Amino acid sequence: MQHFVSLQDLTRQELENLLDAAEQRSTTPLAQQSATLQGISIASLFYEPSTRTRVSFELAAKHLGAHFVDINPALSSNVKGETVWDTVATLQAMGISQFIVRTAQAGLPRQLAQKVASGVSVINAGEADIAHPSQGLLDLMTVRQLKGDLDKLSIAIVGDIAHSRVARSFYAGAMLLGCKDIRLIAPDAWQVSPEHFPSATLSDSLIPAIEDVDIIMALRIQRERLDSGEIPDIETYRARYSITEERLQRAHPDTLVMHPGPMNRNVEISDAVADGPQSVIFRQVRAGVPARMAILSAVSGH
Numbered sequence: 001m002q003h004f005v006s007l008q009d010l011t012r013q014e015l016e017n018l019l020d021a022a023e024q025r026s027t028t029p030l031a032q033q034s035a036t037l038q039g040i041s042i043a044s045l046f047y048e049p050s051t052r053t054r055v056s057f058e059l060a061a062k063h064l065g066a067h068f069v070d071i072n073p074a075l076s077s078n079v080k081g082e083t084v085w086d087t088v089a090t091l092q093a094m095g096i097s098q099f100i101v102r103t104a105q106a107g108l109p110r111q112l113a114q115k116v117a118s119g120v121s122v123i124n125a126g127e128a129d130i131a132h133p134s135q136g137l138l139d140l141m142t143v144r145q146l147k148g149d150l151d152k153l154s155i156a157i158v159g160d161i162a163h164s165r166v167a168r169s170f171y172a173g174a175m176l177l178g179c180k181d182i183r184l185i186a187p188d189a190w191q192v193s194p195e196h197f198p199s200a201t202l203s204d205s206l207i208p209a210i211e212d213v214d215i216i217m218a219l220r221i222q223r224e225r226l227d228s229g230e231i232p233d234i235e236t237y238r239a240r241y242s243i244t245e246e247r248l249q250r251a252h253p254d255t256l257v258m259h260p261g262p263m264n265r266n267v268e269i270s271d272a273v274a275d276g277p278q279s280v281i282f283r284q285v286r287a288g289v290p291a292r293m294a295i296l297s298a299v300s301g302h
């Protein structure tokens, strides 16, 4: 695997290998893990904001012994008109061999992957509303570690499905792993066309859809991707879709609650649920480092 652009590019075996590698790294003390990227130089290029993804890729690269350079587009020659490709080509000429890219431009990670030299890798760290495959990997890892094989699970994804790259990547990975019951719950304006999620069940009602699920994944409202006509009335959204303690009581006591972050607290999810015993939100964050260590190792051939 030279690049990591979409979970849809992987076979089931490749995805399971990545999950196995990530899980092994999550349970092995760092001091006992080999620095497989010693001498390799990695750059992150984030054209959209990030806390979790950018920092966990940086930690992952450093834990593996790589040199890591974070390019801040606002302080780079990007502001003087340099194209993304010229920036990548320039850094490639300096010896950078892995590029971790976040962008609002659909298709950019794959275009870069097609242009870089052989031996140079492009890793998609979030692409418009298209894909967020490293988030998908850490979400699948969290589900698999806590609930077992996905082919036996029922999973509800709630909220702004239409603009969510997190939902798309999770769905792609869950389908590869044989999941048979994914329910997408959203107001009509944010529901998706069935052809994009052909095996999912679509609904605009939270109850009863969450009553018998193993996992509820609340999504962030993607304000930066909404047209002015799509901005929701927050009170209406909260009243129908917010994951609150009262609503969670309608599900099983062992139903787990996920959110990719960053959260709009008390809109998508209440404080009590986000910080409560059924929440695994910070466990998802923790999984981000070993999941990204597995990705960086895999694209370098380890």
Ligand code: CP
Binding pocket: 049, 050, 051, 052, 053, 054, 126, 135, 260, 261, 262
């Ligand atoms: N989940 C996620 O992508 O978070 P960041 O935007 O903080 O990286």
